[in-house]
Amino acid sequence: MKLLSWNVNGFRANLSKGFEQHFRAFDADLFCIQETKMQPEQVTTKFDGWHQYFNSAVKKGYSGTALFTKQEPLKLTFNFENHMTEGRTIIAEYEKFQLINIYVPNSQRALTRLDYRMQWEDDFRNLLLKLDQKKPLIICGDMNVAHQEIDLKNPKSNIGNAGFTNQEREKFTELLKAGFTDSFRYLHPTQENAYTWWSYMHQARTRNVGWRIDYFLVSDRIADRITKAEIYPAVMGSDHCPVGLEIDM
Secondary structure (H helix, E strand, O other): OEEEEEEOOOHHHHHOOOHHHHHHHHOOOEEEEEOOOOOHHHOOOOOOOOEEEEEOOOOOOOOOEEEEEOOOOOEEEEOEOOEOOOOOEEEEEOOOOEEEEEEOOOOOHHHOOHHHHHHHHHHHHHHHHHHHOOOOEEEEEEOOOOOOHHHEOOHHHHOOOOOOOHHHHHHHHHHHHOOEEEHHHHHOOOOOOOOOEEOOOOOOOOOOOEEOOEEEEEEHHHHHHEEEEEEOOOOOOOOEOOEEEEEOO
């Protein structure tokens, strides 16, 4: 089974930058996107042979997630308790697993949203632990944290910045210790210069001055089924690139 995840930084804008070409070339079984920045009625694009679901924020032009799936889910859930308005979560249940497409809140400059982020982390982890009791999980999306120093180009100068605070990194560690595996590090534990997001400033992408903040996590008990975990930096159209997972389910 092949899965893709991509923060598209505006779905309508990405459609004009070749999204459909990339979408069809990947030919994944499940394709998750984050930061759609739209309402469902604003896009008329329909991919034949796919079921598509959008979860939009109440605030227009902000946040949002979407799921494209060849197989219709048994059950769909949008958002979760205490976090219902920003369109950040789609949970799709299938016969043998549950997929969670997630766009984690950014702590923002000056860490103005760090307290909310910490509450989100606790609530999200508790949700995952509850879901994991039923079926194993595949979790993907923009998680807005570089977990280890190896996951960003300039760790020393970014300590304390949003996405690389001790608090955010510790919450990610806590999540993994709760029973989840970072698929990319499972297969590529020491690979350097592997990033999924680059600033638009100072030719950061050309110079590969980036961060790895987009992930596929899986329940520990299915980690040995991972066959491939990839990053696709050559795919343009957003300040993020897609990440992929192949897993034997």
